[in-house]
Amino acid sequence: MAVGVLDRLGDMANPIAVKEMRQAVKGRILTWMLVCFLMVQLVIMGIGMLTSEYSGADYQGGRTLLSFLLLALLVVCLLFLPAIFGLRLSSERTEGRIDLLFITDMSPYSVIWGKTLAAMGLTLLLFSASMPFVTLTYLLRGVDLPSIFLMMGLNFVVVVLAIQAALFLACFPGGLISRGIRFLFGLGGAFFLLSMMTSVSFAMLSSGIGSMLGTWDFWAPALTVIGFLLLGMGLLFVLSATAISPASANRAPVVRLYLLLIWLCSSVCCLLWFLDMRDYGLLLAWLICMLILFSLCFMASLAERQSYGVRLRSKIPRNRLLRIPAFFLYSGAAGGISFSAGMIALTLGAFYLALFFSPYPRWAFNDDVHLQVLTCCLYFICYGLTALMVRRLFFPPLSSNSMTVTIALLLLAAGSLIPFLFAWVVFRYPVDRIPDIWYLGNPLIVFIEKRTLEMTLTFTQIWAAVILGLNGPWFIRQIRNFKPLEEAAHDPAISQPVETE
Amino acid sequence: MLVRAVNLKKYFKTTKAVDDISFAFSSGQIVGFVGPNGAGKTTTMRIMATMDEPTDGDVFLNGISVQQYPEQARRMVGFMPDSLPEYRDVTIEDYLDFFARAFGIRCNRRHQVVQGIMAFTNLTGICTKYINTLSKGMKQRVSLARALIHDPPMLILDEPAAGLDPRARIELRELLKALAEQKKAILVSSHILSELAEICDSAIFIEKGRLLRAGSLDEIAGQDVVRSRVLIRALCPDRELQVKLLQIPGICQTRLPGKGVEADIEGDEKDSCAVLSQLVGWGVPVVEYKPLKVGLEDIFMNITKGELS
Numbered sequence: 001m002a003v004g005v006l007d008r009l010g011d012m013a014n015p016i017a018v019k020e021m022r023q024a025v026k027g028r029i030l031t032w033m034l035v036c037f038l039m040v041q042l043v044i045m046g047i048g049m050l051t052s053e054y055s056g057a058d059y060q061g062g063r064t065l066l067s068f069l070l071l072a073l074l075v076v077c078l079l080f081l082p083a084i085f086g087l088r089l090s091s092e093r094t095e096g097r098i099d100l101l102f103i104t105d106m107s108p109y110s111v112i113w114g115k116t117l118a119a120m121g122l123t124l125l126l127f128s129a130s131m132p133f134v135t136l137t138y139l140l141r142g143v144d145l146p147s148i149f150l151m152m153g154l155n156f157v158v159v160v161l162a163i164q165a166a167l168f169l170a171c172f173p174g175g176l177i178s179r180g181i182r183f184l185f186g187l188g189g190a191f192f193l194l195s196m197m198t199s200v201s202f203a204m205l206s207s208g209i210g211s212m213l214g215t216w217d218f219w220a221p222a223l224t225v226i227g228f229l230l231l232g233m234g235l236l237f238v239l240s241a242t243a244i245s246p247a248s249a250n251r252a253p254v255v256r257l258y259l260l261l262i263w264l265c266s267s268v269c270c271l272l273w274f275l276d277m278r279d280y281g282l283l284l285a286w287l288i289c290m291l292i293l294f295s296l297c298f299m300a301s302l303a304e305r306q307s308y309g310v311r312l313r314s315k316i317p318r319n320r321l322l323r324i325p326a327f328f329l330y331s332g333a334a335g336g337i338s339f340s341a342g343m344i345a346l347t348l349g350a351f352y353l354a355l356f357f358s359p360y361p362r363w364a365f366n367d368d369v370h371l372q373v374l375t376c377c378l379y380f381i382c383y384g385l386t387a388l389m390v391r392r393l394f395f396p397p398l399s400s401n402s403m404t405v406t407i408a409l410l411l412l413a414a415g416s417l418i419p420f421l422f423a424w425v426v427f428r429y430p431v432d433r434i435p436d437i438w439y440l441g442n443p444l445i446v447f448i449e450k451r452t453l454e455m456t457l458t459f460t461q462i463w464a465a466v467i468l469g470l471n472g473p474w475f476i477r478q479i480r481n482f483k484p485l486e487e488a489a490h491d492p493a494i495s496q497p498v499e500t501e
Numbered sequence: 502m503l504v505r506a507v508n509l510k511k512y513f514k515t516t517k518a519v520d521d522i523s524f525a526f527s528s529g530q531i532v533g534f535v536g537p538n539g540a541g542k543t544t545t546m547r548i549m550a551t552m553d554e555p556t557d558g559d560v561f562l563n564g565i566s567v568q569q570y571p572e573q574a575r576r577m578v579g580f581m582p583d584s585l586p587e588y589r590d591v592t593i594e595d596y597l598d599f600f601a602r603a604f605g606i607r608c609n610r611r612h613q614v615v616q617g618i619m620a621f622t623n624l625t626g627i628c629t630k631y632i633n634t635l636s637k638g639m640k641q642r643v644s645l646a647r648a649l650i651h652d653p654p655m656l657i658l659d660e661p662a663a664g665l666d667p668r669a670r671i672e673l674r675e676l677l678k679a680l681a682e683q684k685k686a687i688l689v690s691s692h693i694l695s696e697l698a699e700i701c702d703s704a705i706f707i708e709k710g711r712l713l714r715a716g717s718l719d720e721i722a723g724q725d726v727v728r729s730r731v732l733i734r735a736l737c738p739d740r741e742l743q744v745k746l747l748q749i750p751g752i753c754q755t756r757l758p759g760k761g762v763e764a765d766i767e768g769d770e771k772d773s774c775a776v777l778s779q780l781v782g783w784g785v786p787v788v789e790y791k792p793l794k795v796g797l798e799d800i801f802m803n804i805t806k807g808e809l810s
Contacts, residue, residue: 007608015602019595027590095586100647103550103575104603248554309554310568399514485569 015106016114021121029084030122034129037076041133044068048140062140063205069137070151070201073130077123077159078194079187082166085119086186090170090179098244108241109254112167116237119163127156147210151201157229158197162190164236171243224269231262250312252304252331256339259297263290263343267350278360280367283351288373290347294340295380301336302384302404306397308332308481308488316484327482333388333401334478344377371453372446378460379443383412385467392474415441502528502563502577502654502686504549509558511544511710518544519555520710526688526703528654531681533701534690535801541710542690543583546657549688550580562655576604579648583660585640587633593643594619594628597650604651614650622646622676638669645676656680658689662696674700698797706804713804721800728753729773730799733780734761734789742785749779761789 010018024030048065092098101111134152138145169182212218238258245251270286273279308316312331317323328339351370387408395403423429423438436452439445446456481488504526511519519541526532534542547553549560551571560567560574567574588596597618601611619625622642627635632643641661648656658677662670670693677700681687688705691697697704704721706713714721735742743755743762751772754765766773770792777790 011602011607013602015599018602019591019599022595023588023590026592092586099552100580100582100586101603103552103578103580104600104651105576105605106603246552246554310559310566311554311571314569396515 014110014114014117016101016111017117017121018114020115020118024118024122033076033080034126037072037126038129040072041069041130044072045133045136048137060142062137063142065140066134066137066143066148066151067198067202067205069130069134070155071198073126073134074155074159074194074197077126077155078162078190078197081119081123081126081159082163082186082190083183085115085163086166086170087183088170089115089167090182093171093173093244094179102246108245108249111244112171112237112241115167116160116164119167120160123156123159123163127152143205144210146213147205147208150209150213151204154204155197155201157226158193161229161233161236162193164233164240165189168236168240168243171240224273227265227269231265234258235262247305248309248311250315250331252336253329256297256329256336259293259343262293263347266290271354274354274358280355280358280360283354284367284370287347287351287370291344291373291377294343294347295377297343298337298340298381298384299405299408301333301340302388302408303402304331304333304336305401306333306478310485313483313485313488316482318484318486323482327479330482332478332482333404334475335482337384337388338475341381344381348374368450368453371457372450375446375453375457375460376443378457378464379412382460382463382467383415384408385464385471387411388474389467389470412443416443502684503561504655504686504688505561506545506549507559507561509545509548509560510556511541511548511553512556517710519548519707521558522707522710522712523558524705524712524715526686528684528686529681530703531677531687531689531701533694533697533704533797534688534707535694535697535704535797536690536707538692540707542707543659544710545707546580546659546688546690550578550657551575552580576651577653577655579651579653579656581641581644581648581656581658581661583663585632585644585647589631589633591632592629593624593632593635593646596632596643597646600647600650606651614652618646618649621649621679623672637664638666638672641665641669641673642676645673649680653685655686656688658687660690660692662691662693670696694797694801701797704797704800706801708804714800718797718800728765728767728799729769730763730765730793731773731776732758732761732763732789732791732793733787735780736786736788745780745783745785746776749776752776763793 044065048061048068051061098111102108131152134148135145137143138148166186169186172178172182174182209218235258238255242251242255266286266289270282274282305312316330317326327335328342329335384404387404390407390411391399391404419438419441420434423434424431429435429438436445436449436455439449439452440456440459445452506522506524509519509522510517522541522545534546536542544553548555549567551567551574554568559569562574562577565573565577591599594615597615598611601615606614616625619628622645624639624642624646627639630639632640635643645658645661648658661677662673665673674696677687677689681700689697689701698718701718703715703717705715706721733742733746739757739760739762743757746752746755746762746764751767752764753767756763764776766776773792777787780787
């Protein structure tokens with residue numbers, strides 16, 4: 001009976017998680033890491049116990065020791081675990097091992113979920129190996145048990161976030177150089193998180209965080225922070241699964257729905273905090289975050305497919321009403337661009353509505369930052385749409401989709417530098433006296449010279465209108481082409497081949 | 502099981518990797534997929550295994566489109582890539598168990614399936630060995646076992662014999678024959694044409710992404726009869742017979758395989774008959790005149806030019 005239940009539980013386990021755990025148990029890396037970690041903790045405890053008679057006088061011994069133990073735990077969990085899982089996934093991607101999983105019943109989401117579960121399992125193992133030592137610090141005074149458990153919980157969430165980020169960075173196939181750059185980027189991030197979490201842990205322990213656990217003043221910001229951490233983790237998870245999905249699959253809907261969820265959750269949370277704190281800075285922070293998020297989404301959409309393959313078409317709804325939201329959500333450059341632009345407009349609308357209906361005096365808000373960010377965002381949209389047109393006009397239809405992003409970045413670099421160099425070299429203006437008009441192509445000018453805001457905003461609005469008009473026929477064609485398989489088969493206009501990625 | 506590829510196309514930027522190819526085969530057949538390097542064999546196989554999307558065209562497995570219903574189609578396909586990816590710290594049994602889980606095979610049945618597949622591919626004795634420590638031949642066997650784990654009616658094998666020693670090749674050949682007897686449709690690509698000739702009853706020839714010939718080996722050989730090959734034995738020294746043969750117009754090549762003389766004759770059976778008449782007319786005491794089957798290698802060399810797509 002018990003065996004039957006265990007078997008059934010075993011069947012429910014994610015195959016990737018089972019495989020990764022077996023690999024970890026049979027491999028030497030984990031064993032060595034665990035042994036070294038236990039030894040380091042023993043040494044820390046030994047030194048702590050020997051010196052406790054000095055620090056014990058002011059009841060700090062336990063807290064100091066706990067800080068060191070947490071540092072050791074974070075070093076192992078933030079530097080080694082993400083590296084192990086990231087490098088393993090990266091090599092699997094490069095060797096095409098993941099591809100074989102896509103001819104099984106497993107989805108890209110269950111692949112990434114399995115990796116995450118295995119990483120969480122090993123993190124839990126390391127945390128549980130550390131638990132007896134950190135609990136012992138309670139006996140040395142200076143720290144209470146709730147604080148200890150709170151710090152462990154917070155660090156666990158951060159470690160899982162770091163592992164999820166490492167998995168995301170590892171999801172993209174690429175050569176040695178690309179993998180190396182991503183590894184260094186990840187390592188930099190891990191060191192940043194390590195230093196941040198060490199100082200946060202120390203500050204929280206020093207402030208006697210354990211005594212505040214019963215108050216709403218603690219839980220309200222804590223839940224908000226945890227909520228945002230979980231949302232970030234979820235976003236990395238969804239993006240990772242999307243990155244490993246086959247190019248022919250309809251990859252976009254989950255990402256876009258998740259972005260919509262982030263938008264909704266963050267806007268509600270921001271509104272609640274704004275009503276509580278009466279601080280317009282919160283609204284502004286939300287606006288800036290959302291504009292950055294959807295500008296990135298816009299840039300990513302540029303690299304999406306411009307024609308719909310059979311696999312995608314077979315999922316397009318036959319019902320014309322349902323086809324409207326599907327256009328915005330399904331994979332495709334036009335849908336992605338429309339979705340991002342729509343979300344930017346929605347964000348701005350929500351921001352101005354909140355300002356308009358705010359029960360608090362509006363004179364408290366007289367910041368141009370939102371206009372500066374909006375202008376910068378418009379610059380990105382204009383460069384992106386221009387790149388889209390350039391690619392369509394000057395490059396073969398079967399050229400890589402990611403080329404649009406490359407063109408956009410090249411145009412951005414050219415627009416920012418060439419007019420400036422022209423003014424300096426040809427018109428011989430001194431560098432510090434070049435008229436503002438020569439900086440019009442540079443999105444950063446709105447942050448450097450605030451006085452250019454009006455001019456750049458007008459310029460980007462005109463540019464956006466013109467480029468949108470020029471791309472109009474392409475958008476209309478894309479909307480017309482967005483048809484299910486049966487309708488597309490009878491439409492002689494739809495015959496363009498699927499491009500490769 | 503009927504497999505049909507219909508007007509399959511796959512373009513990579515400006516390269517036509519697969520250019521409008523169509524073919525069909527069914528259960529119990531072992532079909533050789535032959536073509537020079539870069540001809541588009543692997544691309545076609547990956548499309549058939551639902552791993553890639555074609556630019557145009559489709560593949561139907563028992564009428565199910567791999568394009569429209571990839572989830573259903575991939576349950577019918579076992580794909581064996583040209584090399585087994587490296588997995589560190591994973592034993593053969595764990596590896597097969599992992600894929601059985603990935604195909605949703607449950608508890609007791611999973612154990613039975615894994616044990617059964619290991620027994621069939623002769624891996625039981627080494628099931629606790631780590632994959633990264635295996636020889637190429639063993640890895641190919643593990644790869645075949647993985648492709649069979651969900652008992653698919655169709656197998657796609659990409660260069661399964663590449664890099665194998667003679668013993669491993671013979672074992673693989675026997676395994677494939679056993680699978681064909683189980684009524685599986687098998688598509689197998691290989692560069693070792695003599696191997697393919699021994700196990701395949703049909704072949705598909707492609708070059709530069711285009712289909713050159715498809716059908717049974719006899720049919721294909723019949724389509725390209727510009728030469729026929731015969732083995733001639735006579736009661737005279739082979740050297741003497743060879744000299745006489747080279748005097749006959751239409752004999753393009755002769756060889757001495759050991760017993761008798763092998764001759765390539767320009768033309769069909771009529772021309773072959775004329776050669777025999779000529780020999781008899783000269784008083785050559787012919788004791789055996791046997792037409793030989795044209796091999797896959799000959800057909801391959803005849804119809805391909807070695808161009809890349």
